[in-house]
Amino acid sequence: MVLNKYLVGFKKYSFLLSELTKKGIKLRYRRSYLGIVWTLLDPLFTMLVLTLVFGTILGRSDPTFPLYILSGRLIYNSFSQGTRTAMKSIRGNSGMIKKVYVPKYFYPLSSVLYNYIIFLISLMILAGTMFVLKVYPTFYLIQIIVPLVLLLLLTFGVGLILACITVFFKDIEYLWDVALMLIMYTSAIFYHVDQLKGSRIYNVFYCNPLYAIIRLFRSAVYGVPMEPVWLIIASVAAVGSVLAGLAIFYWKQDEFILHI
């Protein structure tokens, strides 16, 4: 019954979802001359800087190290941008929510979607880098769909939970920034993890579902099969976060209006 009601509502307001998603993309690039090009230049520059810093200092001989950095950094960035915007989405749209009924989960959902679309566009730079570094796509590239879907789910789930908490506690934004930093450093974006294997520190990676997604993503890019343990970690976290997010959101959404 409840589900059916939501499906009807989703259909009725589907144009709102596409409008909100479009708005996010449009406004991000309005008034910037380079426009959507920024989406490509930003990860490119970060990749170059990180390669310069970590590649030279650590004396890496691996010629595909830039690709390693880029793949990690693209996934991490998509997650951090998506969750950050989703987190602020309910508070940010309080003017509208206070005046007219709208399905409230559309705000975090559209925030996640538009950031995700920008991320998909930025994958072009990954393709370019693969070509330049002569890492040619193999049959295993098809696997890329798995981490891409899991990333979207994880971002949406975490975004929903954060959006909900932020309504009640504004300062959670700062805490999330700290958490994101922690996630970044434990995601092995600019270092290899092989030397840590076997040590106790390695267990940290098992606790970081974003790292699991990055790992799956790299498998696809480098053309090797996915490792089941990471697939399980990432899937459980992604699906679990969406279910938890929807549950919390459904439970608390009627109270939002009293706090924003």
Added chain:
Amino acid sequence: MPKPVIVVDNVSMKFNLSKEKVDSLKEYVIKLLKRELKYTEFWALKNISFTLEKGDRLAILGLNGAGKSTLLKVIAGVFKPTEGSVTRRGKIAPLIELGSGFDKQYTGAENIYLYGSVLGLSKGFIRSKFDEIVEFSGLREFIDVPLKNYSSGMKSRLGFSVATLVEPDILILDEVLAVGDAKFKKKSESKIINMFDSGISVLFVSHNIKQVQRICNKAILLENGEIIANGEVAEVAKLYVEKTGEQIDFDE
């Protein structure tokens, strides 16, 4: 006998008022430790029941703080009532002043689509009404200008034009006809009166008793969250004027 468009059945709305608004985790923890988290219950609406028939124009009268806006928000679906239920039939368009919740960086044209989508309308439908909306608002030259450069009068003109031209079944007007210049005020009032012919229902909150009498045929009077009078607009308005004293007679 057609079914009523809105049935408000025994609606009560409770708010938990804290002395100060606690909206950060830091404050919450401090207040929790100091045992300062006290809430006082406040019933903004108590056992409100009424029905709105198709074509009725209902005025909601009352002094400030009587619960008028809360009631409108419950009807619009923004608030979920603590007790009771609201049944609605048809398309509801609450008239919102553009700018309070709409995107300031978006142009007038983009905001028309955004507003339409918020009302749950389809793209094709809004497109078919687009020219009419722009025409009525009289903002043709400014339609591609970002909303942040609009005056508040222009924003309300655009908002009014969208809300009325999308053919709603129920129009919710909360103190909105007071904005805009005299010419547009007149135009919007006659637009609403024209819409009566198509059987639109209106919920109207205003302190302008003359305007209320021109537009509405029925009225309810709220006091401290309760209905103290319900009936024809002339009688209820008279009661309201008695309650407020003389000042209101010379309004407008």
